[in-house]
Amino acid sequence: MTVQRESAPTPAGTDNQIEVKGLNKRFGAGDGVVALENVDLTVRRGEFVAILGPSGCGKSTLLMITAGLTPPSSGSVVVDGKKVTRPLTEVGIVFQRDLLFDWRTVLGNVMLQADIRGLDRNASREKALQLLETVGLRGFADRRPWELSGGMRQRVALCRALLHDASLLLLDEPFGALDAITRDQINLDLQKIWLATGCTAVMVTHSISEAIFLADRVVVMSPRPGRIAQDVTIDLPRPRTVEMRDTPRFAAYQATLRDAIMH
Amino acid sequence: MTTRSAMRQLTDIAYPALVFIVSIVVWEFGARAGWFPPYVLPAPSSIVARIGDTADLMLHHAVVTSFEIILGFVLAVIIGVALAAMIVFVRTIDKAFYPWLVVVQVIPKVALGPLLVVWLGFGFLPKVLLAFLLSFFPVMISAMVGLRSIDNDSMFLLRSMGADPIKIFRHLQLPSALPGIFGSMKVAITLATVGAIVGEFIGANEGLGYVLVTANGVLDTTLIFVALTWISVLALVFYGAIAMLENMSVHWHVSHRSRAAQALA
Incomplete structure (x- = not known):
């Protein structure tokens, strides 16, 4: 995979892929639980945005509403100029759990995307094997999901989300359950793939360093009700390396975001 | 080692x-x-000898009973799974029919046997129906549980791929339900056997249940044991066939993994 760009690709403000306006989400009848309150968010095409916040701040809900999988209580989400009223299909989603099917092999799980969409099987198979190669799992194509470690499984889920060349990648705390070492490695893989494909990525996470490492912009959410507390642009060169975490700039971003979460 | x-x-x-x-x-x-006297418990050697003597005749009866069992069981699986899918997918059917299915299940089906004879005569049909009635409920319940036990995220994943309900059924719900359905099929095949035999008790002129009743009438205990042997062998063969089918179709399920791991070790 080659690196096709050094930083955020398109000039600011010209081409928004996602526009969230005045979004509210209440669970339960009457007063209920307010999960999201008056959330505005725009994501430019090709941008990597991380949504950062503690558990239960509604960040996953925001992602699911964006994907059209959960209806909002009020407000609107526009993706590619169209209001989202039903599940978006021009997306790839990676969930908290890998959701691999035991009745399919590793390759079969990646191919699920092609089988459901009715894509050309041979071409998709080639693409799937290539993606598995990128994340170092080509040799596991014929294995079953239960033979893989948690990190490997989540890599397969990532490949599945990328098979159909979606212009938008939604990641819902995908690496939350992984150990720190595995997480670093998979973050590097994700950056490599994102740089190569040029897709837009929105990732929900509760890890500050993961957010800074991957994102062009980090949106901090406050809990109950979920609101956007701060929007921080991460100005670090690409591709980012693990060593960059030890730089003062990285530490400064970390301090800023920690403050934003605490307040 | x-x-x-x-x-x-x-x-x-x-x-x-x-x-x-x-x-x-x-x-x-x-x-x-x-x-003990032979009319209470005949010697194994005399049972074996009788099995040899009666092989041709018994084979005919065994074939009759097998057809009843297989037909009743296959109907139970097909209708059980189809009905489960309809109940899971169509709310109206769930509301209108499910309570009645439970009521029907609570009635001891064997007690319906005489009525089935009145309606359908002494032939093939009442036995098949009894085998079906006894065996379809466990299949339907397992299929319903399996089809319903799908977590939200898996559903979201498939919807984001643009899957329609039919594709969700085929690629997610049915494979998830399959291990449970196979488990219930093992229960169902023994129930279908009971249904066919009892159906023959009630009124028949062929089949292993018929042989049992006539042998009982003349106190031919040896023949009773011969018929029991045939029934046991049939039941074992059917059970084994389902277990084999299960191994082939749901080898990926947790319940089948330990054996695979043992084979590797």
Whole structure:
């Protein structure tokens, strides 16, 4: 995979892929639980945005509403100029759990995307094997999901989300359950793939360093009700390396975001 | 390590075989010593001899009963799964029919036997129907549970791929439900056997259940044992066939993995 760009690709403000306006989400009848309150968010095409916040701040809900999988209580989400009223299909989603099917092999799980969409099987198979190669799992194509470690499984889920060349990648705390070492490695893989494909990525996470490492912009959410507390642009060169975490700039971003979460 | 595992494999077969042989020997000895009269418990050797003598005739009866069992069971699986899918997918059907299905399940189906004879006569049909009625409920319940036990995220994943309900059924719900359905099929096949035999008790002129009733009428205990042997063999064969089918279709399920792992080890 080659690196096709050094930083955020398109000039600011010209081409928004996602526009969230005045979004509210209440669970339960009457007063209920307010999960999201008056959330505005725009994501430019090709941008990597991380949504950062503690558990239960509604960040996953925001992602699911964006994907059209959960209806909002009020407000609107526009993706590619169209209001989202039903599940978006021009997306790839990676969930908290890998959701691999035991009745399919590793390759079969990646191919699920092609089988459901009715894509050309041979071409998709080639693409799937290539993606598995990128994340170092080509040799596991014929294995079953239960033979893989948690990190490997989540890599397969990532490949599945990328098979159909979606212009938008939604990641819902995908690496939350992984150990720190595995997480670093998979973050590097994700950056490599994102740089190569040029897709837009929105990732929900509760890890500050993961957010800074991957994102062009980090949106901090406050809990109950979920609101956007701060929007921080991460100005670090690409591709980012693990060593960059030890730089003062990285530490400064970390301090800023920690403050934003605490307040 | 290999000698120990070979040893274990040997004892796995040897111990149950030993129990069988000792029981038969004691039984045979008891029969010859006159511990019990032959019309109560005939000697194993005379049962075996009778099995040989009656093979042709019994084969005919066994075929009849097998067809009843298989047809009733296959109907139970097809209708059980189809009905489960309809109940899961169509709310109106769930509301209108499910309570009645439970009521029907609570009625002891065997008690319906005489009525089925009145309606359908002494032929093939009432036995098939009884086998079906006894065996379809467990299949339907397992299929319903399996089809419904899909977590939200898996559903979201497939919807984001643009899957319609049919694709969700085919690629997610049915495979998830399959291990449970196979488990219920093992229960259903024994129930179908009971249904066919009882159906023959009530009114028939062929089949293993018919042989049992006529042998009982003339106190031919040896023939009763011959029929029981045939029934047991049939039941074992059917059960084995389903277990094989299960191994082929849901080898990926947790319940089948330990064996695969053992084979590798």
